[in-house]
Amino acid sequence: MRGHFALLALTLFATAASAQVRHNSNAPIDFNAGTIELQDRANRAILSGGVNVRQANMTLDAQRMTVAYTGQITGGSPQVSRLDASGGVTVTRPDQRAKSQYAVYDLNRRVITMLGGVTLVQGAGNTVNGGRLTIDLDTGRATIDGSSVGTTKAPDGSVIRQGGRVTGRFSVPERSQ
Incomplete structure (x- = not known):
């Protein structure tokens, strides 16, 4: 029964998230960073130093980001296919903010996957x-699970996997008595 409640709670949270306006993943991607290293032969760019990426009404902030692009040029710019972010990653969308250690934005699938110590805040008080x-x-x-990233060492030095759980808090509107 406990698993069913967690699934129900997540479904309620995801339903609130689905009220989000559909993201325009065809919008141009603007960025700023401390440094950029272009690796044309590998069709990628490495951004580092307080990276900020904006696409339509969504921002992605991280310490480092690898931008993979195709060999095709559109409007004078390479077509980006994927962003890999690490280090204090934050994705901000209207009424939603998510934080993690790592993130991958697959532009072809129009999916963002965030990993490691994920926190998703919706509105004023819903947190998962x-x-x-x-x-x-x-x-x-938005779908969140308890998968853990990496491993944990036991006191004897052996490596064990840590199973994760989804935790959170939902706000409840005030009701008059």
Whole structure:
């Protein structure tokens, strides 16, 4: 029964998230960073130093980001296919903010996957924590699970995996008595 409640709670939270306006993943991507290293032969760019990326009404902030692009040029710019972010990653959308250690934005699938110590805050008080968050930018649906990233060492030095749980808090509107 406990698993069913967690699934119900997540479904309620995801339903609130689906009220999000569909993201325009065809909008241009603007960025700023401390440094950029272009690796044309590998079709990628490495951005570092307080990276900020904006696309339509969504921002992605991280300490480092690898931008993979195709060999095709559109409007004088390469077509970006994927963003890999690490270090204090934050994705901000209208009425929603997610934080994690790592994130991958797959522009072809229109999906953002965030990993490691994920916190998703919706509105003023709904918060869900877990190990992995997937945001479908077409539907606005957010799915979070307890997957943990990495490993934990036991006192004897052996390596064990840590199973994760989804935790959170939902706000409840005030009711007159």
